[in-house]
Every structure is written in C-alpha cells, then in structure tokens.
Amino acid sequence: MDTLRIVGGRELRGRIVTPGAKNSCLKLLAMSIMASDECVISNVPQVTDVDTMCKLLEALGAKVSNTGPGEVRVDPTTIVSADPPDPLVRKMRASVQVLGPLLARFGEVKMPFPGGCAIGSRPIDLHLRGLSAMGAQVSEEHGYIIVRAPRLVGAEIHLDFPSVGATENLMAAACLASGTTIIRNAAREPEIVDEQNFLVRLGADIRGAGTDTIKVTGVKSLGSTNYSVMPDRIQAGTYMIAAAATRGDVTVTGVVPEHLDALAAKLAETGAAVICSEDSVRVAMGDRPVPIAVKSMPYPGFPTDLQAPIAAYLTVCRGTSTITENIFSNRFRYVDELARMGAHVGVDGRTAIIRGVNELTGARVVAPDLRAGAALVIAGLMARGETTLDGTAHILRGYDDVHGKLASCGGDVELVSDSASAAAAE
Ligand code: UD1
Numbered sequence: 001m002d003t004l005r006i007v008g009g010r011e012l013r014g015r016i017v018t019p020g021a022k023n024s025c026l027k028l029l030a031m032s033i034m035a036s037d038e039c040v041i042s043n044v045p046q047v048t049d050v051d052t053m054c055k056l057l058e059a060l061g062a063k064v065s066n067t068g069p070g071e072v073r074v075d076p077t078t079i080v081s082a083d084p085p086d087p088l089v090r091k092m093r094a095s096v097q098v099l100g101p102l103l104a105r106f107g108e109v110k111m112p113f114p115g116g117c118a119i120g121s122r123p124i125d126l127h128l129r130g131l132s133a134m135g136a137q138v139s140e141e142h143g144y145i146i147v148r149a150p151r152l153v154g155a156e157i158h159l160d161f162p163s164v165g166a167t168e169n170l171m172a173a174a175c176l177a178s179g180t181t182i183i184r185n186a187a188r189e190p191e192i193v194d195e196q197n198f199l200v201r202l203g204a205d206i207r208g209a210g211t212d213t214i215k216v217t218g219v220k221s222l223g224s225t226n227y228s229v230m231p232d233r234i235q236a237g238t239y240m241i242a243a244a245a246t247r248g249d250v251t252v253t254g255v256v257p258e259h260l261d262a263l264a265a266k267l268a269e270t271g272a273a274v275i276c277s278e279d280s281v282r283v284a285m286g287d288r289p290v291p292i293a294v295k296s297m298p299y300p301g302f303p304t305d306l307q308a309p310i311a312a313y314l315t316v317c318r319g320t321s322t323i324t325e326n327i328f329s330n331r332f333r334y335v336d337e338l339a340r341m342g343a344h345v346g347v348d349g350r351t352a353i354i355r356g357v358n359e360l361t362g363a364r365v366v367a368p369d370l371r372a373g374a375a376l377v378i379a380g381l382m383a384r385g386e387t388t389l390d391g392t393a394h395i396l397r398g399y400d401d402v403h404g405k406l407a408s409c410g411g412d413v414e415l416v417s418d419s420a421s422a423a424a425a426e
Contacts, residue, residue: 008380012242039227043230156182186214235398238399242377249285251281322353359383377413
C-alpha cells in the first residue's frame, strides 16, 4: 500500500487545474452501454474508480481503449453479458449505475449488491422501486439482485429522497422505455445535468435535469457521440479548502463557479477571501478561521463530499464549529484520526462539534474512506511536522495526482510507493 508523506506548515500558493468530474464520468461510461456505436469521452480524470468502471465495461464485453490523455473510447456493440462480475461490483458503489443501462438494453440483469466507501448504510431501494414502477420485476437470490423487464414502460416516479444514483439510473433506463417517465423529487446535482446533455447528444429525449422534475420520453434507439466531462466540483472544492487551511492563496481554474457557491459562502464566513471569475475561484486566507456551522444537504446545499475536508480546516477555528451530516449515516470516520493529530472533535448523532485548537501536529494516520482521506491530507498540510497517511488507495479513487498538484503550489507532499518504503526500511 502506498503512503502519502506530508510535511505541514507551508502555505499553498499558485494555480490548480481542475480535472473532469469522477462522479459524472463514471455514469457517462455506464450510460454508453446504451449507445449503438462508439462513444469517445474526454476530460476523463485519472482516478482508480474510472479504471474500475472501464474494467467493468470490458468484463461485460465492451471494447474500451485510452485514445489520448484523458480520453476513453467505448465500443458497447460487443457487449454480450448483462451480468456484471462480483469482484468489480463490490469494489465500487457506482457500479450499480450499469443496472439501468443494462436493463434498458438487455431486459434482464443479474448483479451482486454494490460495494464502495464505508460511509454508512447505502441501500439501492429507490433505484429498484423506480425500475419496478417502470414494469421491472425485482428479486434477490443468494446475494444477487435480478431485475427483469422485457419491456420497460414510462411511469410517474416520486423519489422519497433526491438520490443522485437513483435519479441517474432511472433517467438512463427511461431513455429506451416506451412512453414518458416523470421523475419527481429528482436530485438536482450538476452531474445530472451533464448526464442529460450526454444522453441528449446520444439522441435521448430528456428535459428538466437540474430541477426536481425530470421528464424522459423513450426513443427506439440511441446513437453515439463525443463528449467532454464537466469539471470536478469536489476536487476543486477540496483544493479551495486546502488553500484556506494553509493560509495560502490558490486559484482553482477550469471550474463552474456556481457549482461551488455553497462552499464559497462558508469559506467567506470563516474569513477567507473568495473571488470568483468566469471559470476560476481564488481563495486566500491569512488567519485561523472564524467558527461556523455547516450542514450537508442535497445540491444546491453544502455537499456531503466536502463535509470531511471542511471539518479538517475547522479544527483550528477560533472557537467552536459544528458540522451536521444530513446525507449519510457514518461519515465521521475521520474524527479519531484527526484526534491523533491533536484535534478536539466530538460526535453527537449526526453532528460533530469541533473545538478549535491552536495547531495540529503531524502523526501517522489512516484514511478510512475517500473524502475522509482528503480531510486528512488537508490536516497534514496544516499540521506542524510530518504526517504519514496510509490507506491512500481510497484517495486515489477520486483525486488524480493529488501530491503533484499540492507540490506544484509549494506543499511538501510525496507519494511513497510500497517498494520505496520497503527499500527505505532495509
Ligand atoms: C453520489 C456520489 C457521492 C455523493 C452522493 C451524495 C457518485 C459516484 N457518488 O452517491 O459521492 O456523496 O451522491 O451527493 O456519484 N439512498 C437510499 N436508497 C437508495 C439510494 C440512496 O436510501 O436507493 C440514500 C443513501 O443511503 C444516502 C442518500 O440516499 O443516505 C443519498 O444517496 P445518493 O444520493 O444515492 O448517493 P450516491 O448516488 O450513492
């Protein structure tokens, strides 16, 4: 297992270019299953979750090739199987996103329950109930979900919660159903808009993404397209927080600033200067943060994926901050690791109470999941002395070249590979 070695206390200064959004790219790759010819997807982030999705498509029979830096070509015409294999599905929660596209194309899917970050119970009942409303029969056998629908029919679906993944799966399945599907209480995340744009380019008839009502009128078949993935608002937001946390001055470029409004408002509340231009956001900070209250909410609220990173920043606030997690049940797994670095964080139900300390100190810590890992990187950058972060595989699922990007802005961060650390120990 690789390790991140971080020597804290250096201000980050410079520019960071935002890569394409993992959380959209994964779904575009999955949705390409329904295309009738090759799709070329560009601005693809170099993260391991994308590799996993590509392997999953290959395991189904698709031809997937890297045709240039950040460009992936998918030929779905060779897909023969609608049974995604167990180890790949367990590896990543987002593998469930092949369910809707496979069902729409083949009429029957058998897959194990998906895995992913251990951030609390993550059922897929909303996905399955929506597919049932469209005429699918759902059964469970020996840990597998079997969904059958020789013909999906349009339906009115009201989601109990605006689930991102359920909205995406149902939107995809509805593209090739007969009649019109209306998804109410749909997720409004920008990634859903990106996916609507992709599907429309394939020839789908969809309206409403970005609002809470999405209308999809089924078409007989979809075509093919070239498409560039939207920028990753979560990676961008993580670097904005890192800039403030190190009392630095960083411009994050290639973003859609309005995707980052909720974060920008909270950073400004802490005393940071946040300057947005057409496609970049500059964050500068010269002091310890003013304490704030943060509540994660579905978009356009504060994103749950930035809850842990902002918590790390607030560990040195001048007073007491609170963080309330409203989306997932177990997203405070970073708290014990932050405590090793001198943070004072208590958890009461869905709320973490952070009593600010003067400074953090470097320690050996472990990333328990993807965004908690990002939080520990930020804590390492802030801390006095050296931090060794294990469990980096989690971080590399969603951040590409995190060490290179931080080092380019003056951070003392190094990815030490397994073989290098073994050699050093000898
Ligand atoms: C996606 C993102 C993830 C982000 C999350 C919320 C990807 C690959 N992942 O995850 O980074 O944190 O959106 O913005 O895009 N739920 C149910 N039943 C369901 C589906 C969801 O109860 O069938 C619950 C979940 O347990 C969770 C909440 O709804 O408590 C939100 O989940 P959802 O929006 O579906 O998140 P994901 O799509 O899994």
